[in-house]
Amino acid sequence: MNQFANYSSKREIKMQWRKRFLNSSVSLTVFFVGILFGIMYMVQINSISTKGYEMNELENKITLLERENQKIQFHLASSKSMQSIQSRLVGTELIVADNFQYDSLVGTAMAMR
Known part of the structure; x- marks a missing residue:
């Protein structure tokens, strides 16, 4: 009977060792998975x-460009105004046209289809 008792105690020792190993490996796995998730969360x-700061900088650039665009459009509109054109023409040697004559062509023919 000693042989059977010795066999059962060896078997129990193996089972206890397996339980301890599985418990420790499971706990280590859970620990490393937790560490991995923590690192992923921090990243x-x-x-x-970082993306928030970049978006803020881009929004600031957009507002600056919109203001600059408005200034350019105002300058363009003021350059196209009649007063601006007349003030620029003062220095040239152009003559103001006073008498207008319109000619009409007599006997013009139109092509018909």
């Missing part, structure tokens, strides 16, 4: 905050 938060 994601860092990426989101």
Whole structure:
């Protein structure tokens, strides 16, 4: 009977060792998975905050460009105004046309289809 008792105690020792090994390997796996998720979370938060700063800078650039565009449009409109054109023509040697004569062509023919 000693042989059977010795066999059962070896078997129990193996079972206990397996339980301890499985418990420790499961706990280590859970620990490393937790660490991995923590690192991934930190990377994601860092990426989101960086993108927020970049978006803020781009929005500031957009507002500056819109203001500059408005200034350019105002300058363009003021350059096209009649007063601006007349003030620029003063320095040239152009003559103001006073008498207008319109001629009409007599006997013009139109092509018919």
